Amino acid sequence: MTDLFANLWLGFSIAASPANLGFCLLGAFVGTLVGVLPGIGTVATVAMLLPITFGLPPVGALIMLAGIYYGAQYGGSTTSILVNIPGEATSVITCLDGHQMARQGRAGAALSIAAIGSFIAGCVSTVLVAALGVPLTSIALLFGPAEYFSLMVLGLIFAVVLAKGSVLKAIAMIVTGLLLSMVGSDLETGAGRMTFDIAELSDGIGFTNVAMGLFGFAEIIRNLEMSQESRDIVKGKIKGLMPTRQDLKDSAGAIARGTVLGSILGILPGGGAVVASFAAYTFEKRISKHPERFGHGAIQGVAAPESANNAAAQTSFIPLLTLGIPPNAVMALMVGAMTIHGIVPGPQVMTKQPELFWGMIASMWLGNLMLVIINLPLVGLWVTLLRVPYRLLFPSIIVFCCIGIYSINNSPTDVVIAAVFGLFGYWLVKHDFEPAPLVLAFVLGPLMEENLRRAMLIARGDATVFVTRPISAGLMFVAVSLLVLAMLPMIRKRRDEVFVE
Amino acid sequence: MSEGVKSSPSGGRFHFRVRGPRDFYGGLALIAMALIAMWATGELPGQQGFAFGPGTAPRIFAVLLAIIGALVALGGLLADGPPIEPYAVKGPAFVLVAILLFALMIRGVTITSLHLSVPPLGLVPSTFVAFMVSIMGSSEMRWVESLIAAVGMTIFCVLLFVYLLQLPFQLWPWV
Numbered sequence: 001m002t003d004l005f006a007n008l009w010l011g012f013s014i015a016a017s018p019a020n021l022g023f024c025l026l027g028a029f030v031g032t033l034v035g036v037l038p039g040i041g042t043v044a045t046v047a048m049l050l051p052i053t054f055g056l057p058p059v060g061a062l063i064m065l066a067g068i069y070y071g072a073q074y075g076g077s078t079t080s081i082l083v084n085i086p087g088e089a090t091s092v093i094t095c096l097d098g099h100q101m102a103r104q105g106r107a108g109a110a111l112s113i114a115a116i117g118s119f120i121a122g123c124v125s126t127v128l129v130a131a132l133g134v135p136l137t138s139i140a141l142l143f144g145p146a147e148y149f150s151l152m153v154l155g156l157i158f159a160v161v162l163a164k165g166s167v168l169k170a171i172a173m174i175v176t177g178l179l180l181s182m183v184g185s186d187l188e189t190g191a192g193r194m195t196f197d198i199a200e201l202s203d204g205i206g207f208t209n210v211a212m213g214l215f216g217f218a219e220i221i222r223n224l225e226m227s228q229e230s231r232d233i234v235k236g237k238i239k240g241l242m243p244t245r246q247d248l249k250d251s252a253g254a255i256a257r258g259t260v261l262g263s264i265l266g267i268l269p270g271g272g273a274v275v276a277s278f279a280a281y282t283f284e285k286r287i288s289k290h291p292e293r294f295g296h297g298a299i300q301g302v303a304a305p306e307s308a309n310n311a312a313a314q315t316s317f318i319p320l321l322t323l324g325i326p327p328n329a330v331m332a333l334m335v336g337a338m339t340i341h342g343i344v345p346g347p348q349v350m351t352k353q354p355e356l357f358w359g360m361i362a363s364m365w366l367g368n369l370m371l372v373i374i375n376l377p378l379v380g381l382w383v384t385l386l387r388v389p390y391r392l393l394f395p396s397i398i399v400f401c402c403i404g405i406y407s408i409n410n411s412p413t414d415v416v417i418a419a420v421f422g423l424f425g426y427w428l429v430k431h432d433f434e435p436a437p438l439v440l441a442f443v444l445g446p447l448m449e450e451n452l453r454r455a456m457l458i459a460r461g462d463a464t465v466f467v468t469r470p471i472s473a474g475l476m477f478v479a480v481s482l483l484v485l486a487m488l489p490m491i492r493k494r495r496d497e498v499f500v501e
Numbered sequence: 502m503s504e505g506v507k508s509s510p511s512g513g514r515f516h517f518r519v520r521g522p523r524d525f526y527g528g529l530a531l532i533a534m535a536l537i538a539m540w541a542t543g544e545l546p547g548q549q550g551f552a553f554g555p556g557t558a559p560r561i562f563a564v565l566l567a568i569i570g571a572l573v574a575l576g577g578l579l580a581d582g583p584p585i586e587p588y589a590v591k592g593p594a595f596v597l598v599a600i601l602l603f604a605l606m607i608r609g610v611t612i613t614s615l616h617l618s619v620p621p622l623g624l625v626p627s628t629f630v631a632f633m634v635s636i637m638g639s640s641e642m643r644w645v646e647s648l649i650a651a652v653g654m655t656i657f658c659v660l661l662f663v664y665l666l667q668l669p670f671q672l673w674p675w676v
Binding site: 051052054166169171172175176178179182188189191193194196217220221224225389390391392394396398399400406407410413415419422423426430432449457 | 528535546596597599627647
């Protein structure tokens, strides 16, 4: 326990240095600024802003990126409360009650309860990350290639189970993502795989290009189809930013439950913030004495998902920092940023670079504080930004994405690849395929293949190694059970449909 | 929508009809992707002894994708699904062209097989052109306003990326 406080103290002494505080503040600010733009989600925001951290020292860069991440998420909530377009998947839920509250003239209360809920959730989960960091790192030492592989399988299954729509199609997206991740030179032999003799593909497809294409360009193309005049921005000046005592009393329980739910779901690979907000909202509605008020401006409907998604955003750092496995697309971008600064994510970060590890954890808490500080006074600025018509916003976003992608490697080919993935993403949406599992599989693909190959080599080609080693067997068992549970209703439904015929 | 499809007079039990076009054609496209992957990895060495070759894992996943694609397509034959939404052409086309123009202009490119040669034009013209072309994809575009916004955005990007972030960009064609 004393270790925990000593470590946190070390962290705060790093994160609270004026320079790092500045990076954190700047990150939270630009993150919110971009996150507020309609049609730009967290992943696209972080990917777009990645280049601006290149010139910083490693600790500063990661602190700023973490700030961007929280900012982007909070910006998304602001958009969904003030306009009826959710900026991203995590705020879809906030839209339901948040926008209703705004239409009833309670936008101020909704925004502040979202900020307060996020802050409380952030405080709790920061301590959780700090407390779980050490024990989980020691578990990581028990992990061999077989265990790593099984854990990633479990993560992908989570992503399948939690995806909207058909389980089969989500699995199809996973396999597509894995296949795409194998484009480029083979890790062991250096043989070019599926490169079609294009020199630029020999290094593989960059993750930022895929993310920008699927979450940035595709989203813009799709938004262009809808008439933008239907946007419903809250009119007039937002007043009464402070929630009333009654508001606070009403939402206290929701914030607490959202925090717990979000913290747990965030740790699971493949889970993350989206599911956390959905789960928290559903849970809150189920236990509420007045479920009929949900969807008509219930403050609990804002407090619970906002707390949950922030808690999950925080705890999703745990698998990355302890096991070196990115549990979602944003964390994959973090891996990219770490690699650029010469840091290999994994259990060794904590022992070899304690100032980086604990500095980042402390900056999470500071980042949340910054969000409260900058967002409440700056609401007016965000409203002004949201009044800019979409016909002017979307070309700006496109140009910004282009420059962002280009500046990562100074490569025009990357821009073209992102454009191709933009079209691909548009096609996926038309056929009800979810891009999120694809992206996660794309991220985990190389790690999975490496561990699979190593495990098979160590086991002398015996594939049963995944079910004979206890930890690996346990993970596989959970994965298979989850998949079966998810498939059951589908199979039954299909059978019914077939029998009706 | 699906009721409408159901009530339409269907042929015999074995009549072939696409009931869920989104799934059916989506599945077919997955199969096509899998086939391309199989073809592209066909010549890579596979398993040698206990060691995976470079071609092993991609081929496993390509086969898996083909199977799943077939199942998805089959689902589209057996179960009713919504029709495919029409694709917009104008918006995506302008956005795509804008992005491609940016990629071509920013550093210049020479593709001999296409007899195409673009000199490096720099950040300012690339940003401006990409903005103007993509804005034409919107049905609500207004010229004066767009030109002002394009100039503003170009100045903003130059200030942010070149002066504030110090990223190495060529600004003009002649520098």
